[in-house]
Amino acid sequence: MEFGEKIKELRKNNQLTQEAFALRLGVTRQAVSNWENNRNLPDLEMLILISSMFYISLDELILGGKNRNIMAEKLIKDGSETRRAKFNMITAVIGTFLLFFGFACFFIKASSVEYIDSSGILHENFYLIPIGFLFLFSGVLVLTFSTAKFVRSHFKK
Incomplete structure (x- = not known):
């Protein structure tokens, strides 16, 4: 019925x-x-x-x-669309934070002071460069896959 x-x-x-x-x-x-x-x-x-x-x-x-009737199908469809929208939002936020942290690493590296102390040891936070690149690469990767999944599911309809 x-x-x-x-x-x-x-x-x-x-x-x-x-x-x-x-x-x-x-x-x-x-x-x-x-x-x-x-x-x-x-x-x-x-x-x-x-x-x-x-x-x-x-x-x-x-x-x-x-x-199953039309109502059941509608509720199932709405639930999956809600989960998909939440997933897209979460991945977009994660990707954005990763990009932000990557740029923050480069900014900190550029604005920090490098010096040699009295015992001849160089003090430089060189480790921020690879960490910055890692954050940027991860952010771009997350956003790319999230966008690809969104576009693919959007065109399936």
Whole structure:
């Protein structure tokens, strides 16, 4: 059974009009009509409210039995898109920080003073150059792979 049919059946079994049902949920009658005709789907908070109103589990409401319906597919798709967006954001932040640390290493190296002490030992923070290059390379690598993955998934649609 499709989600719209399930909502309509639950509403009619409880002798509610679309107007009364919408009033109890705090939405418009048109929203209920769109749900019942599978034009739109309610958000997760509304699903929880509907399931508690009719004393039905979310599984039964969303999945409508053993077969997946449009609502289940939408929730699965939305969940994977959310995970993908979080992954892209996290990798972009990590890549940006790596680039920042790489440039910071070069800035510190350029602004630091090199000197020879009284015993003839050179004091120089030469190690900042390879560390800076490592941070820059890592940042560019992370951002490149993140962008490639985003573009690939975007064009798959």
